[in-house]
Amino acid sequence: MLLLETLALLAAHVLSWVAVCHALLTKRDPRSALGWIVTALLLPVLGPLLYMLFGISRAQSRAEKIMRQRAAREPEYAHPACPAEPPERVPEHIVRMAHLGHSLTHQHLCGGNALSPLLNGDEAYPAMLDAINAARSHVFLATYIFNAGHTGSAFIEALSAAAARGVDVRVLVDGIGALYSWRKPWKKLAARGVKAALFLPPKLLPPNLGINLRNHRKVLVCDDMGFTGGMNISDDNIQSGRKSCVRDMHFRCLGPIVNHLRRAFLLNWGFCTGEYTPLPPGSCQARGKSHCRIVMDGPGNDTDTLNDLFCGAVNEARRSVRIMTPYFLPTHELTASLRSAGQRGVDVRVTLPARNNLPYVHWATFRLLPTLLNAGVRIWHQPPPFTHTKLLAVDGYYSQIGSANLDARSLRLNFELNMEVFDPEFHDLLAGHMDEAISLGHEITLDTLKRQSLPVKLRNAACWIFSPYL
Template sequence: MWDIVEYFAILAVHALSWVAVGHALLTKHDPRAALGWTVTALLLPLVGPLLYASFGISRAESRATRIMQRQAPLEPDYAHPPLPRKPPGPVPENIVSMERIGRVLTAQHLSVGDAITPLHNGDEAYPAMLQAINAAQDQVYLSTYIFNAGASATAFCEALAAAAARGVDVRLLVDGVGQLYSLRRPWKKLARQGVRVAVFLPPRLLPPNLSINLRNHRKLLVCDQTGFTGGMNIADENLTSGKRGYVQDVHFCCQGPIVDQLRRAFLLDWGFCTGQYSPLPPPSTKARGNSRCRIIMDGPGSDDDPLSDIFCGVINAARHSVRVMTPYFLPSHGLVAALRSAGQRGVDVRIVLPAKNNLFYVHWATFRLLPTLLEAGVRVWYQPPPFAHTKLLAVDGYYSQIGSSNWDARSLRLNFELNMEIFDAKAHDAIAAHIDAAINRGTECTTHDLRRFSLPKRLRNAACWIFSPYL
């Protein structure tokens, strides 16, 4: 009797190992991860599958997939437009390959005739945003990751309430995890003042929702025919007046047809949170500038990685220069390979990071992967404090990208992000000048500097780097 029980117990344990192996082979994108978990599951019966179930399964991705599958029947037609096979008009020869990458991955054409204006820190961005809210007659759509209590939040709440009082359709979308950055949340009172308020996947115990890794990191504001986007939250820390420890950042005012794409992005997020999808208004065709732009929406729950693929594609297409500015730099193996390849073929690749980071463990982990980039000809600078939260990309004198996404696993695998491609020499030059100014103030990091790290510091950096997919 016991022999039969023992036989079936052994059979069940080995079957469990093969179930874990099958799941790893079918779901892991990195063959090294699939191989590692396969070996672990087979060599450690019972223990290996339990370890895989605890640490190997991406619960955030699985949760996102389930959410997206439930959401799919509710989504309107404009959520999944047909793939455009070619642009509506001629595309300059120097951007053909870069234009096609974004078109294929986003299923959207470039908008033509946009004006993009950089706004530095909250001192420039907030007054422009408040002015647009105060002037709005039809719509005010605001989405932000963080909406911290303070003078800035009060000003925005007053402007939003006033717009709702005069009959404007005012909607506010705040991230469920981002709201926890502030104990006081004055924006919650807006629901009693005619503002439609929604929270993106708020953490709660009943009914349970603890998907704290699924965050809406997008920042955008649409006021009729004027839009804003970039990486800036709403918080007093973005104001420089009388402060030494403020947060540096750049936001952008957008005018022209690209505002229609920003509006579409907001309405999709609003429908995701509320289950109520509004009709997409007729497109605006009024040109306001010379830029060609396109919105990139990225998030977990699908097999596509548009932002990561576009980053890699654009860098691989670069022939002269690549400038990157980001607060968090823990790129994937594919992005590291693209940067290395660019440096090795003679492209001037420059990366600017903050010398003082608000996430010290990310700062330490970055040091572990820098040697492989520096050895390939990539150059890295650290700009002095205060902490710079800015996310910018400028390539070959014509292409640039702005938005909410950092160059790390959280942004490229877990967060819901929104970036904008800009095809325009003037816009590129303004972004490149901002990056170059930081380079001129900063200190270049060399392989010699990294070799001077003591053994304890190198071990510390490597330990943080091991956990970089989860930072």
């Protein structure tokens, strides 16, 4: 009996130390590692069990598998149709930021591009549908949400017509984003000759019930025209004649950067379907003056590419930083970068929606605003309707557009696609858009926050505690 008790006690301590070693080797946050280590050592049986159930990031492990599969295929898509610009041809005034992006993505800048902002679905959807209707070679569409409604039906008809005339049409919808609509319009596509796939859909067999690891990227490529940004396919983005709607911005892309959008789609498609097809031929013709780079980020990487890039852009700023985002729960690193910029006199302006479709995220944001306001960062709420636009503009020459929000879910758990743009004229377009929103909004000050009641402050703090999971 004594031997059995001794063996059980030894086994319990071995399990505890296995959990300790695993936490030490895999946890990236020292506070999280320390918490689990203490739990495992103080509760020799229960601690390791709790760690096994809740402490091991299965999402991260699966993400690493996804990224390994993608990395194995990337050499096949390493060289889009047009060669990227070597460093010696990059304009001198953008060398430092260009070098940072190259260090993080291993992709050179691509010159000769023209980008056009499209406001809301009223401008974006007709342009996208026209491009689909004009396509003769291929149409590649990736979206997080593809809702039923007039917009969804219009896209179904255009995609089906393209497939009927022999165009290679492929549609990729996120497995969780597909659940936003009770009716699934994209399900009609297969019967009409369109290839359609879901990204990691939830299912029982084999089990996949997780809600993380979402493909949040939005890409449409129609021959030599591309579209990207933050806009889903939904009637919610139509403003005309609607009281309840979502403001957003998408971008039409012309020039060699379209080849890189095409590459991004095919890598995603290959992961979901196992079908890695060669890159279709693309055009190298210069269509504008923008230097661009695609930034694909997701969990499972050794680096936090987008977070590091955001921090680098803010740290590099000497005059101005403008940010517009629907969800603002920045990482510790990005918060420190914004504070530092404000403290050294950079004009840092952040524009957020006054009304959010996720109120608990909105409430959590209030908890972290004082530390930014105290450092000189200025923050505005723009009036309803809810604005889903994600923009970054720095120092008159650098911009970012794309799908990523400034919160933990986007920067840690989602697969995102952003585009760096080096172009003073394009920067001024985005900065002007944000300045107009600021002129219509109201500024949040420390006095504003002090006037909040104690129950409201407690509610905000309670939501902020869970900000890594929102």
